[in-house]
Amino acid sequence: MGSSHVGEGMEKAPAAGSGLLKRIVRVPELMVLVAIVIVVIGFVISAPTTFLSARNIGAFMTSAAQLGVVAVGASILIIAGEFDISVGSNYAFSGIVIGLLSTSAGLPTWLAVIIGLLISTSIGLSNGLITLAARIPSFITTLGTWLVWFGLTLAVSKGFFVSAPPHDPFIAVFGGLIGYQFYSSIFWWLGIGVVAIVLLGRTPLGNWIFAVGGNTEAARAVGVPAGRVKLFAFGLIGFLAGVSAVFTLGQQGSMAPLYGQNLALQAIAASVIGGCSLSGGAGSVIGAMLGAILMSMINGGLILAGAPTFWYQTFVGAIVLIAVVINTSISRRVAQMK
């Protein structure tokens, strides 16, 4: 489930009045669903034959998987009260390393992927360790490590594309083409999403993640290991950045050192559109995944509709603003209703 104000049994009406608004606040995914419906209607009208074709759905779901798998990690980290701006550099670095290990170094691909994922997870963990040990905002930590790993990516790759071994069966399992522009990464992403949703909504650790982001002191006071919970979330987004890099290697057969530089902000945007509160403690993995679908849909749809792709940034920016403004005003109204 993993909804904002984690409360089970939404079918039960709240005891107090003004139940509708309160229920909207408890369903953070509502806004992104409405936005998806509007965007789908818009594109069906402007590109009626192509938008709902299997090829287009496959194409935007594949790009949603690449962004969305990172958004899963970003939403959990935001719920835990932290950010990772460096995730795009982590993605490029681990992708380049996997490519170099499996081609130039001649390692078997499965081994290169495992090493790459270990590296990306370690990069995520190191962000957490620095943030917690130095007691600085993770925004600042990862602003620094974003540049550090970007520079190292350029150094390791010398600025060139790095290819994955062509037609490698192992890579194909994670990012190969199934048909109609549907890549296997979509299903990995959905599987990872289901695990994350269960983790967040249905396990004690998930409860601690919400608690640590919502009120760290209160969580500590009852014995929640707040530092370790945050570290888990940092490690998770690092791991998922590596997974996204494997998706890219599978789909495109290569990784460029400049890839992923927008990834962190896009993943945060998807999370916010999907109902995550930037102050922590509230949000939803499903919402972030829907946010990634919405953003990829807009990107692909604009191309189909023959619009210049720079409108994509403008669209997404406007949606982020609208989402935050509506979310904030709803929670404020509810706070005043007490």
Add this chain to the structure above:
Amino acid sequence: MAGEGDGFRLEVRNLCKRFGSVVALENVSFGVRPGEVVGLVGDNGAGKSTAIKIISGFHRPTSGQIFWEGRETVFESPEEARAHGIQTVYQDLALVNTLSIARNFFLHAEPSRRLGPIRLLDVKRMNARTAEILREIGIRDLDPVTPVSALSGGERQAVAIGRTWYFGGKLLILDEPTSALSVKQTQKVFSIIQEVKAKGVSVILIEHNMIHVHEIADRLVVVRHGVVFGDYAKKDVGVTDLERILAGAR
């Protein structure tokens, strides 16, 4: 002065605390029995908060003794004090606003069932138990799935107090539980205090409102300039007496 046969659950004797050259607590002695509510009153800076922080394990006393259930004890940390059953409820620190009442109630003590290597929350049991506990302490009108952000200040205090009682709290320390609460909300908090008191929980209450503290406390310990000025049974002291004592009269 308290002796061995007083039946105190917690007793402090001659507590003294210095921060560098500042004397926060000069000589404080008092005790609290099972099922008793002690109101700790005094002006700002009198040393109430320091005394509370020593009892709840945040500070170590410079000198003096702490007896817990008859045995001399030193609490090295808040965790240690908590492990003995000493629970402190602060106004705003107690609960996570974005979580439901039930998820707050069982935070870090979540009922779960094993599914292979993973622990899954037993959400049904968590909600049902929370509803039961709320009923048991006299809160009947709250649904356990309600987010804490939707509760009033009094309801929050009530839930926080109920939680500490449920998890084996033997001594509850409440730091100004009714500040910023309406009259009705205050009565609600007091009725919860009465409920846990009836279950044998000891309560130490810091309170600035003399009418409130006189209403709920069995005994009133007045602290002035880091010393216990007086230790009164409720029947021996009225609200106006308390106010006069605090204002500095003899």
